[in-house]
Amino acid sequence: MIIAVASGKGGTGKTLVATSLALSLAGEHRVSFLDCDVEEPNGHVFLKPNLTGREAVTIPVPKVADDKCNYCGKCAQVCAYNAIAVLGDHVMTFPQLCHGCGACSYLCPKGAISEEPRETGVVEWGEADGISFAHGVLNVGEAMAPPVIRKVKEHGRDSEITVRDIPPGTSCPVVEAIKGCDFCLLVTEPTPFGLNDLALAVATVREMGIPCGVVLNRAGLGDTKTEAYCRREKIPILLTIPLDTEIARLYAGGTALVAGMPRWRDKFLKLFERIRELVDERGGNTQR
Ligand code: SF4
Ligand code: SF4
Incomplete structure (x- = not known):
């Protein structure tokens, strides 16, 4: 089971959900946490892994031998990226x-x-509280995130459950990170910006044929339009996390929600059971 935790926009609490889901499941399953948000990985802040491995990620770029070239221009014609x-x-x-x-x-x-x-970047891996951990770190100023994400995705293959922390937005890195998941959890907040970006994220995962559900974070912050949208679009709201100063304090201090407030563990376990039911109803996703 591979679960993507994504959001249409940054700062909605995606990593808060992803890390607590992984920690809640770790007692009962072999769990991997893959931080695919390679431009700004921060899962390690909450999981505090003991990193034991590191590998550079490279892409092959052309090198032209002037003594062989006849300047025909074919290489420039074929390159889609100038x-x-x-x-x-x-x-x-x-x-x-x-x-x-x-x-x-x-x-x-x-x-x-x-x-x-x-x-273009590096992948580091290790272990955190029984969780197999890997994250990618894109080099500063580098635009090519997908090759680093692909390397991160090579980890955790022997786990029963993999939680992938997906980059925010709906661009190429998001598609690469979500590709092959069985389910996508979309974390949003009940504000006009949150709703706008949620709708874009829903369109992306639907295009990819991946079932999704919503986690409504900071509930009570804005209006009820997000709930109305989910009802209209028949997207289940699987977990609601209230706007709460204590939760914000834990997050700002680098403490995972279930580590600081253990009573949330049951809610995350129920969230997983609901995801499993929804995936079973769909017959799972066979692409990796
Ligand atoms: S495709 Fe033509 S221009 Fe490009 S490197 Fe080869 S010979 Fe030179
Ligand atoms: S065709 Fe363009 S993108 Fe492809 S390897 Fe050559 S230079 Fe790079």
Whole structure:
């Protein structure tokens, strides 16, 4: 069972939910926590893992041998990302734009393009309170998050339950991080901004064919339009977390909700049971 914990916008309490869900399940199952929010990973702040491994993530970028090139321009024509350009008798490469797809080297008629690795980030892993932990850290200024996310997703394969903390938003890194999940929990808050971004996130997961449910965080903060939207769209609200100073204090201090308020553990276990029922009703997701 792979559960994505996502949100249309940042700051809704996604990591609060993901870490407490993992901690609640860890006593009874083999659990992995994968922090795929590689631009701003913070699951480690709450889970405090003992990190034991580290691996650089690289993508292959083109290197052109001038003595073989005839400046035909085919590499520039095939590149969908404008990461290589032919200007007269010069070939310029822009490694920051390159997606490492290999098309230019494959199609170069002169065999003038070789590939060299460019580091985009690292993946670190270890263990936290019986939870198998991994997170990715994208290099500062780097735009290519999906390769780092893919490496993070290679971890936790022998777990019964994997909780993935997904980047906020609805862009490419989100799609890569959610891909292969059995269920997506969408964490939102009852405000106009929260509702707008929730609707975008729902459209994304529906397009991907992944069942979803909502966690309403900071309930009591805004209006009731989010509940009305969920009713209209037939999306179950699986957990409600109130606007509470004590919960905010725990979060600000880097303490997981179920660690600071153990009575929440039962609520997260019930949340998981409800997710399992919804996944069983759908027959599960077979893509990984
Ligand atoms: S496709 Fe190969 S030969 Fe043609 S311009 Fe690019 S590097 Fe040079
Ligand atoms: S590897 Fe792909 S993305 Fe990178 S320069 Fe070549 S064609 Fe463009």
